[in-house]
Amino acid sequence: MQVNGFKKSMFGGLKKSQVLSYLEQMSQDVETKLRNKEDDIRNLKKELSDKKDKVKELKQELEDQKKAYEEKLASQKDDFSEKTDRLKEDFRKEKEELREKLEDLKIQFTVEKEKIGRALLTAEETANAIVDEAKKKADTIVEEAKKKADLEKERYKKSKADVSDFTYDIKKLMDKLTADLKERLD
Numbered sequence: 001m002q003v004n005g006f007k008k009s010m011f012g013g014l015k016k017s018q019v020l021s022y023l024e025q026m027s028q029d030v031e032t033k034l035r036n037k038e039d040d041i042r043n044l045k046k047e048l049s050d051k052k053d054k055v056k057e058l059k060q061e062l063e064d065q066k067k068a069y070e071e072k073l074a075s076q077k078d079d080f081s082e083k084t085d086r087l088k089e090d091f092r093k094e095k096e097e098l099r100e101k102l103e104d105l106k107i108q109f110t111v112e113k114e115k116i117g118r119a120l121l122t123a124e125e126t127a128n129a130i131v132d133e134a135k136k137k138a139d140t141i142v143e144e145a146k147k148k149a150d151l152e153k154e155r156y157k158k159s160k161a162d163v164s165d166f167t168y169d170i171k172k173l174m175d176k177l178t179a180d181l182k183e184r185l186d
Contacts, residue, residue: 069184073177073181076177080170080173080174084170087163087166091159091163094159095156095159098152098155098156098159101152102149102152105145105148105149105152108145109142109145109149112138112141112142112145113142115138116137116138116141119137119138
């Protein structure tokens with residue numbers, strides 16, 4: 001091979017200075033390309049670092065939003081629990097009031113019944129006309145007491161049904177809120 005190289009340089013081949021110049025130029029080109037590639041690598045590393053920072057920032061924003069949503073949901077749940085507790089307490093009080101009214105009506109009924117009994121005894125002693133009038137009065141009082149008791153029972157049943165409907169609506173709302181929350185979290 002060296003013989004061929006020698007022959008080429010003797011008979012019009014490449015000159016050593018041209019080869020060295022070419023090699024020097026290629027070396028400079030390679031160094032330039034290497035510097036450019038190093039710059040590109042440095043730029044890509046910076047871009048990667050910036051993107052990692054952006055990802056961290058977005059993760060933090062997402063965490064902040066999630067935390068705010070959870071706090072809002074917890075607040076709404078607390079409000080809902082407070083309202084439910086107040087409604088239960090109101091219902092308990094109203095039920096107690098109705099029970100007391102019913103007891104009062106029973107006492108009134110007993111008192112009225114006793115009055116009727118005394119009136120009957122007195123009426124027997126006086127005359128049949130007074131007895132008839134007392135019976136009519138007693139029947140009217142009993143009817144009114146029954147009507148009042150029936151009315152109070154109906155009001156109690158209606159209140160109980162309203163609370164039952166409201167409890168059902170609350171349960172549906174809680175189920176919907178839970179489903180919405182799961183959907184948003186997924």
